[in-house]
Amino acid sequence: MEGLNAALATIATTPAMFGRCCQMTLRHKDIHGRRLGSTGDFAIDFEMRIGRGSSAVTYAARDRATGEQVACKVTNPRRVGSDGAERERHILQMLNHRHVIAFKGHGRSSGSARHHLLFLEMASGGDLFDVVAKSNGKLSEDVLRRLFSQMIEAVAHCHSAGVAHRDLKLENFVLDAAGDVKLIDFDLAHVYGWQLKEGASVIDRSQPLREPCGTMGFAAPEVRTRAGYDGFAADLWSLGVCLFAMAMGCLPFNEATVVDPEFTAFTRAIASGCSPTEAALAGRRGPRRSLALRAILDGLLSVDPLKRLTISELQESAWLVSARPVPSPGHGAAVISSTRTSPH
Numbered sequence: 001m002e003g004l005n006a007a008l009a010t011i012a013t014t015p016a017m018f019g020r021c022c023q024m025t026l027r028h029k030d031i032h033g034r035r036l037g038s039t040g041d042f043a044i045d046f047e048m049r050i051g052r053g054s055s056a057v058t059y060a061a062r063d064r065a066t067g068e069q070v071a072c073k074v075t076n077p078r079r080v081g082s083d084g085a086e087r088e089r090h091i092l093q094m095l096n097h098r099h100v101i102a103f104k105g106h107g108r109s110s111g112s113a114r115h116h117l118l119f120l121e122m123a124s125g126g127d128l129f130d131v132v133a134k135s136n137g138k139l140s141e142d143v144l145r146r147l148f149s150q151m152i153e154a155v156a157h158c159h160s161a162g163v164a165h166r167d168l169k170l171e172n173f174v175l176d177a178a179g180d181v182k183l184i185d186f187d188l189a190h191v192y193g194w195q196l197k198e199g200a201s202v203i204d205r206s207q208p209l210r211e212p213c214g215t216m217g218f219a220a221p222e223v224r225t226r227a228g229y230d231g232f233a234a235d236l237w238s239l240g241v242c243l244f245a246m247a248m249g250c251l252p253f254n255e256a257t258v259v260d261p262e263f264t265a266f267t268r269a270i271a272s273g274c275s276p277t278e279a280a281l282a283g284r285r286g287p288r289r290s291l292a293l294r295a296i297l298d299g300l301l302s303v304d305p306l307k308r309l310t311i312s313e314l315q316e317s318a319w320l321v322s323a324r325p326v327p328s329p330g331h332g333a334a335v336i337s338s339t340r341t342s343p344h
């Protein structure tokens with residue numbers, strides 16, 4: 001990353017609410033000649049790049065106190081604005097879920113670039129884009145269900161905290177060493193406020209969001225409209241695109257706008273009576289998938305956000321519920337039964 005090393009001289013310390021704030025004190029070469037960033041709490045290995053996104057580069061790092069391997073996401077504020085990087089840090093500090101990447105600490109480089117450094121739990125198993133690219137539409141429904149259930153759990157946790165992610169896509173779901181899903185990349189996320197309604201505190205989604213954001217191909221059709229959009233409903237469309245890609249091995253269209261002829265053909269096919277899944281397959285047969293899975297895709301790829309599945313409807317959908325562990329009467333913990341398929 002251009003200019004980064006020059007910037008890694010000293011980092012001002014800011015108090016962290018949770019997790020630690022790193023103070024970058026010096027930069028040196030170790031005996032193997034690797035470029036290392038030496039910080040108060042974390043050592044960053046700039047030779048070990050583990051990922052690159054549209055605004056950040058991620059390197060391997062180590063927690064000096066515990067020896068734990070962590071990831072260091074380095075964001076250039078010129079690319080996302082300081083707002084995005086700060087927002088991501090605050091959101092990660094708010095969230096706490098096994099399928100959302102855990103925040104470990106943060107820092108800021110000195111010098112003109114003032115890169116943001118975010119220390120995160122390491123997810124060393126690659127991302128879902130690679131899984132889909134390698135599988136070529138051949139993932140079994142059991143594997144799909146396991147991955148997608150974890151993706152839904154992560155998004156449901158964000159929504160319950162008032163956070164709309166707004167950039168859900170296969171590249172932003174990474175896997176840890178055990179193959180479990182972790183949701184990353186919150187620099188475009190929106191945090192809704194709360195209001196009192198009938199004595200209870202509820203998330204206030206009365207005002208539509210107007211900032212067009214997300215990634216072409218995954219962003220909901222309403223995100224680019226003047227009327228604005230609901231961040232949670234837009235996330236559900238993006239989850240639908242992810243599931244379609246995981247199940248069928250290809251994206252439904254390049255972008256959900258009239259500019260894309262495939263999307264125009266998709267809306268026309270729906271108007272003439274096709275289901276969204278059939279319309280998105282555009283005459284291709286696609287891999288054999290159960291009706292219950294197709295029903296979820298149909299519910300998520302609804303162009304009308306008001307008719308789209310909600311996260312709780314999704315969690316209760318037949319495809320997911322049929323394989324859920326059955327709670328055993330008299331025992332608090334869930335017990336997996338190989339014979340029963342319904343929890344009722």
Ligand SMILES: Nc1ncnc2c1ncn2[C@@H]1O[C@H](COP(=O)(O)OP(=O)(O)O)[C@@H](O)[C@H]1O
Nearest residue numbers: 051052053054055056058071120121122123185
């Ligand atoms: N905690 C992590 N563990 C492993 N890889 C990560 C982690 N966080 C980010 N990455 C990698 O870095 C890339 C860029 O990070 P991301 O947060 O998506 O930034 P961007 O906003 O640039 O897309 C990701 O696509 C992923 O490959």
Ligand SMILES: [Mg+2]
Nearest residue numbers: 053054172185
């Ligand atoms: Mg990303």
